[in-house]
Amino acid sequence: MRLPLFLGLLLAASTAWGQARRVVVAADGSGDFRTVQAAFDAVPAGNADWFTIVIKPGTYKEKLTLAKEKTHVRLVGEDATRTILTFDDYNQRIDPATSKNFGTTGSASVHLYANDFAAENITFENSAGPVGQAVAAWVAGDRSSFRHCRFLGFQDTLYTFGFGSRQLYDDCYIEGTVDFIFGSSTAWFENCHVVGKTGGFFTAASTPDTTRYGYVFHRCRLDGAAPASTFYLGRPWRPYAKTVFLECQLGALVRPEGWDEWGKESNKQTAYYAEYQSSGPGANPSARAPWSHQLTKVEARTYTQAAVLRGWQPPK
Known part of the structure; x- marks a missing residue:
């Protein structure tokens, strides 16, 4: 007998992740909660076992916060294209609670403070449009994993x-315009589709000077509707930004020089930008910025998921 897809998700949640507590969110009232925030609120403080939240298909317009003490939370959707968490705040919008701008952090549709977070088959969206900084997902916790998810927005x-x-x-699928993957975390991107909507910058890492690795993209595809030669691979939000592309396919939208120093000459000495065996029309090692790097095979071998993530093995 073939099980209904949603029942299959529930069974998978219990077998692959242990007999942890699980709840269902459904906007139509057929689950345990109607909103995702209500499910977040139900997670016990100091939670030590995986708490699985299965989200039925639908568009959930909520500004979400997963508090720091609510650890080991797993979100599971049936299909990322039909399970959408969205909101529309942006940097310059006035927060009615403070009468001040939300700012970049405050604009986020989802704030994830807790460690040990996992999401599968979910869309995280900021639907504000091209109005400046408007974050879809703000991820602060350590050991956060996203599989088969979509991140939609602009800047x-x-x-x-x-x-x-x-x-x-x-x-994962990640789209945007300016600096649309940015921040200080160490992050490994595996087999992701990164889409530039108009000219801009794919990344703006702010890696701390004490951190060995910043962003590593492995076997990802970078393309989009932006015109040819209008996208940089990255620029340093902070001086010690680190971003590496390994065996990635680069579309024609990538500029020949590849990298930008953000108008500060000293960043060329401190930022670390590198590629290994890029392919596609945007791969142009001979024209790359002279202060960037083309890795040797031996150097590329040091970039393993285990090394970059410092021994953490993300759950599956």
């Missing part, structure tokens, strides 16, 4: 905020 879509935190993005 500053994905904010990897956590100082020294480790994050995994596996088979």
